[in-house]
Amino acid sequence: MKEIKAEILAIGDELLYGQIIDTNSLWISQVLTLIGVSVIHRTTIGDDEASILSAFRAAEHRADIILITGGLGPTSDDLTKPLLAKYFNCELSLVPEALEAVSAFFSKRGRELTELNKLQAHLPTKCQYVPNLMGTAPGMWFEENGALWMSMPGVPHEMKHLMESFVLPQIKERFKLPVIYHKIIQTTGIGESWLSDLIHDWEKSLPAHIKLAYLPSLGQVRLRLTAFGKNLDTLQEEVNHLITKLLPSIEKYVFGYDDETLEEAVGNLLLNRKSTLAIAESCTGGYVSHMITRIPGSSAYYQGSIIPYHNGFKTTLLEVNQHTLDLSGAVSEETVIEMAQNVRMKFGADFGLASSGIAGPDGGTAAKPVGTVWLACAYNDKVVTKKLQLASDRMLNIQISALSALNLLRNCILEINE
Amino acid sequence: MKEIKAEILAIGDELLYGQIIDTNSLWISQVLTLIGVSVIHRTTIGDDEASILSAFRAAEHRADIILITGGLGPTSDDLTKPLLAKYFNCELSLVPEALEAVSAFFSKRGRELTELNKLQAHLPTKCQYVPNLMGTAPGMWFEENGALWMSMPGVPHEMKHLMESFVLPQIKERFKLPVIYHKIIQTTGIGESWLSDLIHDWEKSLPAHIKLAYLPSLGQVRLRLTAFGKNLDTLQEEVNHLITKLLPSIEKYVFGYDDETLEEAVGNLLLNRKSTLAIAESCTGGYVSHMITRIPGSSAYYQGSIIPYHNGFKTTLLEVNQHTLDLSGAVSEETVIEMAQNVRMKFGADFGLASSGIAGPDGGTAAKPVGTVWLACAYNDKVVTKKLQLASDRMLNIQISALSALNLLRNCILEINE
Numbered sequence: 001m002k003e004i005k006a007e008i009l010a011i012g013d014e015l016l017y018g019q020i021i022d023t024n025s026l027w028i029s030q031v032l033t034l035i036g037v038s039v040i041h042r043t044t045i046g047d048d049e050a051s052i053l054s055a056f057r058a059a060e061h062r063a064d065i066i067l068i069t070g071g072l073g074p075t076s077d078d079l080t081k082p083l084l085a086k087y088f089n090c091e092l093s094l095v096p097e098a099l100e101a102v103s104a105f106f107s108k109r110g111r112e113l114t115e116l117n118k119l120q121a122h123l124p125t126k127c128q129y130v131p132n133l134m135g136t137a138p139g140m141w142f143e144e145n146g147a148l149w150m151s152m153p154g155v156p157h158e159m160k161h162l163m164e165s166f167v168l169p170q171i172k173e174r175f176k177l178p179v180i181y182h183k184i185i186q187t188t189g190i191g192e193s194w195l196s197d198l199i200h201d202w203e204k205s206l207p208a209h210i211k212l213a214y215l216p217s218l219g220q221v222r223l224r225l226t227a228f229g230k231n232l233d234t235l236q237e238e239v240n241h242l243i244t245k246l247l248p249s250i251e252k253y254v255f256g257y258d259d260e261t262l263e264e265a266v267g268n269l270l271l272n273r274k275s276t277l278a279i280a281e282s283c284t285g286g287y288v289s290h291m292i293t294r295i296p297g298s299s300a301y302y303q304g305s306i307i308p309y310h311n312g313f314k315t316t317l318l319e320v321n322q323h324t325l326d327l328s329g330a331v332s333e334e335t336v337i338e339m340a341q342n343v344r345m346k347f348g349a350d351f352g353l354a355s356s357g358i359a360g361p362d363g364g365t366a367a368k369p370v371g372t373v374w375l376a377c378a379y380n381d382k383v384v385t386k387k388l389q390l391a392s393d394r395m396l397n398i399q400i401s402a403l404s405a406l407n408l409l410r411n412c413i414l415e416i417n418e
Numbered sequence: 419m420k421e422i423k424a425e426i427l428a429i430g431d432e433l434l435y436g437q438i439i440d441t442n443s444l445w446i447s448q449v450l451t452l453i454g455v456s457v458i459h460r461t462t463i464g465d466d467e468a469s470i471l472s473a474f475r476a477a478e479h480r481a482d483i484i485l486i487t488g489g490l491g492p493t494s495d496d497l498t499k500p501l502l503a504k505y506f507n508c509e510l511s512l513v514p515e516a517l518e519a520v521s522a523f524f525s526k527r528g529r530e531l532t533e534l535n536k537l538q539a540h541l542p543t544k545c546q547y548v549p550n551l552m553g554t555a556p557g558m559w560f561e562e563n564g565a566l567w568m569s570m571p572g573v574p575h576e577m578k579h580l581m582e583s584f585v586l587p588q589i590k591e592r593f594k595l596p597v598i599y600h601k602i603i604q605t606t607g608i609g610e611s612w613l614s615d616l617i618h619d620w621e622k623s624l625p626a627h628i629k630l631a632y633l634p635s636l637g638q639v640r641l642r643l644t645a646f647g648k649n650l651d652t653l654q655e656e657v658n659h660l661i662t663k664l665l666p667s668i669e670k671y672v673f674g675y676d677d678e679t680l681e682e683a684v685g686n687l688l689l690n691r692k693s694t695l696a697i698a699e700s701c702t703g704g705y706v707s708h709m710i711t712r713i714p715g716s717s718a719y720y721q722g723s724i725i726p727y728h729n730g731f732k733t734t735l736l737e738v739n740q741h742t743l744d745l746s747g748a749v750s751e752e753t754v755i756e757m758a759q760n761v762r763m764k765f766g767a768d769f770g771l772a773s774s775g776i777a778g779p780d781g782g783t784a785a786k787p788v789g790t791v792w793l794a795c796a797y798n799d800k801v802v803t804k805k806l807q808l809a810s811d812r813m814l815n816i817q818i819s820a821l822s823a824l825n826l827l828r829n830c831i832l833e834i835n836e
Contacts, residue, residue, distance in 0.1 A: 018448035019633075041461070041462070041469065046458065191529070192492060293816075294812065304724070304725045307722045308722045309720050313722050317764070398708075398711075
């Protein structure tokens with residue numbers, strides 16, 4: 001089956017200045033991918049005639065479908081419409097239906113039509129007028145030079161409206177599209193290269209129509225399987241079968257699938273066994289608690305936290321043994337163990353999670369350099385600890401420590417469940 | 419003065435699939451604009467040889483500077499490095515310095531080097547090796563075909579590190595850039611349109627070579643003044659003079675300048691008066707504590723927090739009067755006042771800050787709908803409260819509540835200082 005290729009052109013100086021983030025191209029990429037159209041190229045250019053015309057030329061050589069956003073306002077720096085007319089070598093002329101729509105849009109809002117607004121109803125003679133019910137800039141559909149072209153305003157909800165009401169149905173009607181199935185495996189606690197070593201043989205065994213991509217992000221690596229075919233159920237079966245073959249080698253690193261986050265996964269594990277959680281944070285300074293509580297419904301399992309940031313409060317509020325602190329120091333396995341056990345007791349929780357470390361950039365010593373972090377998880381009569389040796393970036397140390405703490409908790413829950 | 423043109427190439431199927439948003443190109447656009455480099459073109463392409471090579475060709479005809487992100491991982495779907503070698507017609511060879519760096523990166527983390535990792539130290543012979551202290555994929559700098567090229571990993575903090583430590587200094591050294599002076603005035607507690615009404619006359623009085631931009635973000639509006647000229651000192655004087663004229667009308671909303679965050683501003687106010695802070699968080703679930711503790715050196719003033727998420731602990735751990743809870747409920751002015759006063763006492767701090775509310779999306783009632791948030795700040799014999807009525811987005815409610823809490827604290831400190 002022929003691959004259908006799409007290119008997205010985003011037009012506007014404000015994009016190149018970095019004054020607004022281009023969520024349009026992201027959204028269009030997502031919806032096209034879901035229906036089996038390959039987005040092969042995204043281009044962002046300014047309000048500049050030469051750039052726009054050469055982008056048109058380049059796009060029509062690459063793509064079957066060219067989706068253009070932006071540069072459609074009523075003001076003079078909006079060049080998309082006149083340049084489309086110039087590029088397709090035709091005039092602009094008044095489209096009564098479009099004028100009606102613009103007038104209606106304004107009268108409905110009790111505003112009167114300006115001359116500038118009327119100009120918005122003048123469209124290239126070669127385009128098909130596509131009504132924009134959300135705004136004043138009409139959509140313009142062209143079938144020229146062997147490609148399908150759609151020009152849309154940059155206002156996200158207007159663009160989405162035109163895509164959903166006209167463009168996507170058109171594309172589905174015009175092309176025989178492949179069926180595509182995506183599945184993401186979420187892993188944490190292992191780096192990209194180790195993961196790739198672990199699953200090397202499995203990866204080599206993948207059939208040609210199923211592609212694997214590594215998507216690393218802070219403390220996590222997502223494995224994305226993309227399957228191309230004719231039948232969705234078959235693809236799902238194939239992919240799920242491949243995953244069952246893969247899992248045994250990496251199970252301990254897999255915390256979820258698709259969009260699930262680590263904090264959601266941990267929350268669901270706690271929910272399922274009706275367990276509760278309390279947290280004692282030192283170096284993570286509230287970030288672990290925040291990750292847990294940003295999940296809706298976390299109040300069902302999260303009891304609360306104590307953050308004894310100043311060491312004195314590790315003894316007064318968390319009743320860590322002064323002797324332990326004197327002997328081993330605040331950043332030590334001994335101390336973090338007592339923190340986890342005591343916070344669990346104080347909140348009467350099933351699991352007590354604790355962190356103590358040197359987030360940096362200062363405060364390190366030869367024995368305990370910046371980036372030294374101790375984590376502990378207490379449950380039943382057990383306590384499991386983990387030591388991290390991170391670098392000197394404070395925010396990264398906080399984030400990575402928090403992720404590791406949640407993963408430590410996750411592994412403890414899984415161990416009980418077994 | 420010749421315009422210096424830059425093009426940004428973002429490489430990775432995950433971008434075209436819309437699975438991750440390209441914040442790198444946005445950030446690079448912003449920092450280049452700030453130093454007077456024109457970003458003329460942004461291109462996003464997949465992990466595909468033909469697309470990447472033709473993007474290289476197109477870019478070098480348009481731009482003086484070509485910045486490439488992504489496609490540098492150790493795995494087989496990462497094509498940027500081999501294709502740069504192919505495009506510049508050279509071999510890959512081991513760079514001992516790079517191998518040392520990668521080895522050090524791993525040994526520091528107590529992990530061992532894999533064969534894949536070693537391959538990351540093999541670089542095109544025509545590139546200058548640029549150390550990446552944040553990760554394992556080195557930066558690669560080329561001066562070929564009449565352009566400057568930099569290849570960086572797609573991981574945002576690694577890319578930013580390479581841009582700040584190497585690329586931006588290089589660009590400033592190589593090119594004669596226009597003199598531009600930027601000054602950002604940080605405001606909070608007032609919306610964009612009110613702010614613009616307040617400063618309307620001042621804005622109208624700005625000279626043509628000084629531009630004002632409103633940069634609204636969550637709970638804050640940044641006013642950016644950009645002055646173009648020949649002499650930096652003159653521009654600074656001009657801008658500072660304009661700011662002194664502006665301040666009287668908006669002083670209470672201004673918490674800082676340039677990159678200063680609200681949590682830094684609050685931290686500095688506490689440092690300057692050697693005051694200490696303790697926090698009791700309910701609906702904000704640790705986020706206020708996190709904002710405070712992500713600032714290096716916060717241990718000098720931040721004592722710690724109690725997060726009595728489950729209501730029972732508001733009485734047991736924070737000693738909020740059971741009668742108050744029964745009478746007024748957890749989300750009430752009475753309760754949040756006791757939380758602030760008691761956490762201040764427990765930690766022996768100068769300031770006690772507290773939040774209690776319904777973050778949502780569920781848990782609201784007719785009397786206390788989702789988004790109802792009470793904040794309190796206790797100091798000396800005083801306590802100041804603030805009520806917010808927010809919408810139903812949990813994460814937004816947490817963030818806006820935290821910002822408002824910090825601003826409440828800020829105003830209390832300023833009142834004492836007067």
